[in-house]
Amino acid sequence: MKKLPSISNEINEDVIFKIISKNFSKIAPYWFELLSSWLIRSYNVFQDIDKYIILVYLINKDLIFFRKNGLIVDYDTFYNDKSIEIPKINMSDISTDLKIPKESIRRKLQELEKTGVIRKNGKKIFVDRTAFITARPEQTLKELTALLSKFSEILIEEKITNRVFTADEIIVSLKNNFSFCWYQFYKLLFIFTNRWRNDLDDLETLAIGLVVLLNTVGNKTFKAKDLNMNHWTKLAQGADDVGVNTMSLSDITGIPRPTVVRKIKRLIETDFLNINEKKLITLNIKGSRLKKQIKMQNQNMKSLSNMLHRIFNQIKVINSD
Numbered sequence: 001m002k003k004l005p006s007i008s009n010e011i012n013e014d015v016i017f018k019i020i021s022k023n024f025s026k027i028a029p030y031w032f033e034l035l036s037s038w039l040i041r042s043y044n045v046f047q048d049i050d051k052y053i054i055l056v057y058l059i060n061k062d063l064i065f066f067r068k069n070g071l072i073v074d075y076d077t078f079y080n081d082k083s084i085e086i087p088k089i090n091m092s093d094i095s096t097d098l099k100i101p102k103e104s105i106r107r108k109l110q111e112l113e114k115t116g117v118i119r120k121n122g123k124k125i126f127v128d129r130t131a132f133i134t135a136r137p138e139q140t141l142k143e144l145t146a147l148l149s150k151f152s153e154i155l156i157e158e159k160i161t162n163r164v165f166t167a168d169e170i171i172v173s174l175k176n177n178f179s180f181c182w183y184q185f186y187k188l189l190f191i192f193t194n195r196w197r198n199d200l201d202d203l204e205t206l207a208i209g210l211v212v213l214l215n216t217v218g219n220k221t222f223k224a225k226d227l228n229m230n231h232w233t234k235l236a237q238g239a240d241d242v243g244v245n246t247m248s249l250s251d252i253t254g255i256p257r258p259t260v261v262r263k264i265k266r267l268i269e270t271d272f273l274n275i276n277e278k279k280l281i282t283l284n285i286k287g288s289r290l291k292k293q294i295k296m297q298n299q300n301m302k303s304l305s306n307m308l309h310r311i312f313n314q315i316k317v318i319n320s321d
Helices: 013-022 022-045 050-069 091-100 104-113 130-135 138-157 168-174 178-197 201-215 230-233 245-254 257-271 287-318
Strands: 082-086 120-122 122-127 273-275 281-283
Touching: 013 022, 013 104, 013 230, 013 257, 013 287, 022 050, 022 138, 022 201, 022 230, 022 245, 050 082, 050 091, 050 104, 050 122, 050 130, 050 201, 082 273, 091 104, 091 178, 104 120, 120 230, 122 257, 138 168, 138 287, 168 287, 201 245, 201 257, 201 281, 245 257, 257 273
Parallel strands: none
Antiparallel strands: 082 122, 120 122, 273 281
């Protein structure tokens, strides 16, 4: 029989934030890969990230219900032959929660209804089972596992814990505690995307910018550096000496090249990116924009710390000796 874990074994959220800040260059590739891949996959479902986020928002109603009632539902059970019934839909609430104009919410819900993803009956909305299959996060689970696995290694290095969790242990725990863990993940996702809506016109622009950022993260010379969060953010500017072209960005994201060109222009005008004489695009945040991004990065890492605090401590408890 397992003994009950001690409350003193919990890893404090402030400690997690300090560890992430100190070891940012180690965690950044996993963090940005998770976000970038999620946005790209979301776009490729409907060719509209906002439409996919609205679907996720509706599915999240189930997770909120389970959380309110102290229920933990595993991955297979959650996606087992079912549909969600949402008693009453309030477009104003969705608009407020997702920072999307109410009229856009109305239009996108109508489009989801036409394609059979959702079904309306008066004020009730039913999310079809096919939507669950569409939103089943197989790849996202693997990417979140990679992030948590790296975080576990860093905790060992920092002598915060003496127990490293394998990727297999982590993904099993995520699936067994799916409704709890995915509520935390979606909470982070909504906060993160809402922050960026205040800066960019849409999330497709963010998806393109993140691919350029990942090109910097993957640069061998820069990747080898051991940097804290502030140094990483500053040194990342101009660290990519190759760059990426618009055709590659279109191929990677699935967004049509003319749209990519238009959104890259916007990112250059707002001091996020630079384009050279060879039409290759690199990360180049500068001036007041850099100062603002450092502040936002700090906010995002606090949100990430909150998610890691909730999910990792749950994994730690479930796998305690």
